[in-house]
Amino acid sequence: MKTNLERIKRDIEYISKFNSTPGDGTTRFSYTEEDKKVRKYLTEEMKKLGLHTTVDPIGNIRGKMEGKNPLLPSIMAGSHIDTVEHGGNFDGVAGVISALEALRVMKENNFTPDHSVEIVVFVEEEGPNFNFPLGGSRIMTGAYSVEDLKNQINSDGVSMYEAAKKFGLNPDNMENYMVKKGDIKAMIELHIEQSVVLDELKIPVGIVKAAAGRKWIEIEILGDSNHAGATPMKFRRDAVVGASKIISKVDEITTEKAFESTVATVGKIDCFPNIPNVIPGRVVFVLEIRDTDKKGIEIVKKEVEKNVEVVCDKLNLEYKTKELSETEPVIFSNKVITILEQSAEDQNIKYKIMNSGALHDACLMSRVADVGMIFVPSIKGRSHCPEELTNYEDIKVGADVLLGALVELSTI
Amino acid sequence: MKTNLERIKRDIEYISKFNSTPGDGTTRFSYTEEDKKVRKYLTEEMKKLGLHTTVDPIGNIRGKMEGKNPLLPSIMAGSHIDTVEHGGNFDGVAGVISALEALRVMKENNFTPDHSVEIVVFVEEEGPNFNFPLGGSRIMTGAYSVEDLKNQINSDGVSMYEAAKKFGLNPDNMENYMVKKGDIKAMIELHIEQSVVLDELKIPVGIVKAAAGRKWIEIEILGDSNHAGATPMKFRRDAVVGASKIISKVDEITTEKAFESTVATVGKIDCFPNIPNVIPGRVVFVLEIRDTDKKGIEIVKKEVEKNVEVVCDKLNLEYKTKELSETEPVIFSNKVITILEQSAEDQNIKYKIMNSGALHDACLMSRVADVGMIFVPSIKGRSHCPEELTNYEDIKVGADVLLGALVELSTI
Numbered sequence A, B: 001m002k003t004n005l006e007r008i009k010r011d012i013e014y015i016s017k018f019n020s021t022p023g024d025g026t027t028r029f030s031y032t033e034e035d036k037k038v039r040k041y042l043t044e045e046m047k048k049l050g051l052h053t054t055v056d057p058i059g060n061i062r063g064k065m066e067g068k069n070p071l072l073p074s075i076m077a078g079s080h081i082d083t084v085e086h087g088g089n090f091d092g093v094a095g096v097i098s099a100l101e102a103l104r105v106m107k108e109n110n111f112t113p114d115h116s117v118e119i120v121v122f123v124e125e126e127g128p129n130f131n132f133p134l135g136g137s138r139i140m141t142g143a144y145s146v147e148d149l150k151n152q153i154n155s156d157g158v159s160m161y162e163a164a165k166k167f168g169l170n171p172d173n174m175e176n177y178m179v180k181k182g183d184i185k186a187m188i189e190l191h192i193e194q195s196v197v198l199d200e201l202k203i204p205v206g207i208v209k210a211a212a213g214r215k216w217i218e219i220e221i222l223g224d225s226n227h228a229g230a231t232p233m234k235f236r237r238d239a240v241v242g243a244s245k246i247i248s249k250v251d252e253i254t255t256e257k258a259f260e261s262t263v264a265t266v267g268k269i270d271c272f273p274n275i276p277n278v279i280p281g282r283v284v285f286v287l288e289i290r291d292t293d294k295k296g297i298e299i300v301k302k303e304v305e306k307n308v309e310v311v312c313d314k315l316n317l318e319y320k321t322k323e324l325s326e327t328e329p330v331i332f333s334n335k336v337i338t339i340l341e342q343s344a345e346d347q348n349i350k351y352k353i354m355n356s357g358a359l360h361d362a363c364l365m366s367r368v369a370d371v372g373m374i375f376v377p378s379i380k381g382r383s384h385c386p387e388e389l390t391n392y393e394d395i396k397v398g399a400d401v402l403l404g405a406l407v408e409l410s411t412i
Helices: A005-016 A033-048 A093-108 A135-140 A160-166 A171-177 A197-201 A239-247 A250-257 A294-315 A334-346 A361-365 A392-409 B005-016 B033-048 B093-108 B135-140 B160-166 B171-177 B197-201 B239-247 B250-257 B294-315 B334-346 B361-365 B392-409
Strands: A052-055 A061-065 A074-080 A117-122 A184-192 A205-211 A213-222 A263-272 A282-291 A318-327 A351-356 A370-376 B052-055 B061-065 B074-080 B117-122 B184-192 B205-211 B213-222 B263-272 B282-291 B318-327 B351-356 B370-376
Touching: A005 A033, A005 A093, A005 A392, A033 A052, A033 A061, A033 A093, A033 A117, A061 A093, A074 A093, A074 A361, A074 A392, A093 A117, A093 A184, A093 A392, A117 A135, A135 A361, A160 A171, A184 A334, A184 A361, A184 A392, A197 A205, A197 A351, A205 A334, A205 A392, A213 A239, A213 A294, A239 A263, A239 A282, A239 A294, A239 B239, A239 B250, A239 B263, A250 A263, A250 A294, A263 B239, A263 B263, A282 A294, A294 A318, A334 A351, A334 A370, A334 A392, A351 A370, A361 A370, A370 A392, B005 B033, B005 B093, B005 B392, B033 B052, B033 B061, B033 B093, B033 B117, B061 B093, B074 B093, B074 B361, B074 B392, B093 B117, B093 B184, B093 B392, B117 B135, B135 B361, B160 B171, B184 B334, B184 B361, B184 B392, B197 B205, B197 B351, B205 B334, B205 B392, B213 B239, B213 B294, B239 B263, B239 B282, B239 B294, B250 B263, B250 B294, B282 B294, B294 B318, B334 B351, B334 B370, B334 B392, B351 B370, B361 B370, B370 B392
Parallel strands: A074 A117, A074 A184, A184 A370, A205 A351, B074 B117, B074 B184, B184 B370, B205 B351
Antiparallel strands: A052 A061, A061 A117, A205 A370, A213 A282, A213 A318, A263 A282, B052 B061, B061 B117, B205 B370, B213 B282, B213 B318, B263 B282
């Protein structure tokens, strides 16, 4: 059984039309008109395959191909259809369409699995709207409660809870739709890599072993704000001088002292008062560290904090550090990884075992099921931008690996 | 002749009451109710001394004590009464009140100068309101035209030109009130130092030799904005890494390669998109360099730009540099400096010959007259903030130096 390149291309291109910012990337927030139209298309396509479709009370869609033994736990595949603002056509959609195509091919080939096989379309994965990334899978797996949706407010002051209600859903009923351990045997998410590794290596498929954990540490450097013209160099306590000396060592610390899997980024810097002719008295920046190995995160944290102390001591500056958030690394199921490898090898598809630096809905699903992920290459690593691009041929190859694994997993 | 400490204290404390942000520093913008009340007080005090007062069409106040020979050019002293938002009580006001007090003492002592002696109160020196620092002296000396006032807009969308009109002035008449070469023989401005030098050395008076010139260079570092979790360290083009390595060397370059008079500051940094989990694709910062010696400015500029090239080359980043603005250093009059030194020495007042890192109205006046400046200590160098403080005793000592110099300059 092989997936069909033309259908994959047609589906992704069709879905891309439902976009609130045409000409400036793709924007499709959850619970909007664009979202509604894509949902309609997908449920119609699922119904054509005879799937039993359900929309849960917060908007996650599930489409079930009944297995020979309905008492066995389902095998699940899917991803999301929402995008960031001015994003691309592939993030999320590639995984939903690969799952749909895999089920189409099973149906065409009159393959009836032992376990039921489900497509899942998670709601609100990106999170820029309600500031609640992975919202759909977080609620579905019980990591957060429906109550939490009332605190996730968009820029119009509307909560995700209210928005779901306006969209015709009834979040209060979610209790009966939660996924618990034992409901799902295994889940696989195909997703674009959103980085350059597969594209650089010209390998069409990544099989993901683990997703990195993440720590955010806010570092505040305090000096004296003063007149930039009137204050001689030797009398200054310039917070930018301290912050720049600290930030400039983060990349070296990460590459030299931690692991190949460790990444560290200072993506947010705020300088006060941020006026060219005033010596900044305060700089606040966020150090983000990610690794699939918690030890890597701890090494960078410790070394950067040591450097904060040394630099501030030398420059007579003060500092405060605060841990803003932490997520644990997710190690995917060895069983599912082995099945994915076997599926690729059976089809002579070249693959790379790799890590995910980002979190995906699959990471939440690993709370309740055996989970694996397939990555397909992002051209030049671009994602969350209009330039986001993945070759349809690569998605097709990834979908073939997914299909093979779903067949294997759904057969006793 | 000696100035009177109590009167100086009383005047400054009285003026400080006219403040639109009581309890949170002093805020007194030009053309406001607070400004109007201080103007009223000052002109009344001038009239008590028999001064002939004029308000020019943009709001600069001049109060003239007629000399024995009205054909001789005037000697002038003064400063400004506007403040930054949440500023202090001394910046500007100290110089206006010192000049007023000097004329009071002359009058009390029945001293009639040969040259007329004038107090000047410049309008809109600080500039945060209309983004037009030194506005009053710039227009008075012809460095800018009244037309330029139409382009200086405050946050309510009102131009300085319109605001002056609403305040009852008629800027279009300014032509007849300009100060030209030959109108003023000499001008002296007493001002708080706004830095730590005098306070650290415990010297009550600075005699200013020169005011630093200034260059603003905008440096833009360009890399690739990418997912901070998904992009391995070796595949990154992180603009913050480049910018931090450049900024972290600015202080060393300045202290090791330029002069003691050179200062360099990075006070403004903007990072894009400024989100903790996105590798910044763009960082823009402004390098400000000041020195009384242009060579110092050029050394830092050249060395920093060389480092921009080296860093960006090594990290595969792109960059753009743009000179935003430049002002020339101002060298004050040797004649006036000598008279100020003599005045201090005659009164056994300890002084330090020093430079000004900031520009003042006096710098503009040097376009048309012989100019000198007196600095008095700023406690801990604080200025433009509620903590701004100068001991009244030090202002009195500075006013005595001013008085002595005005007497000398106004006598043939």
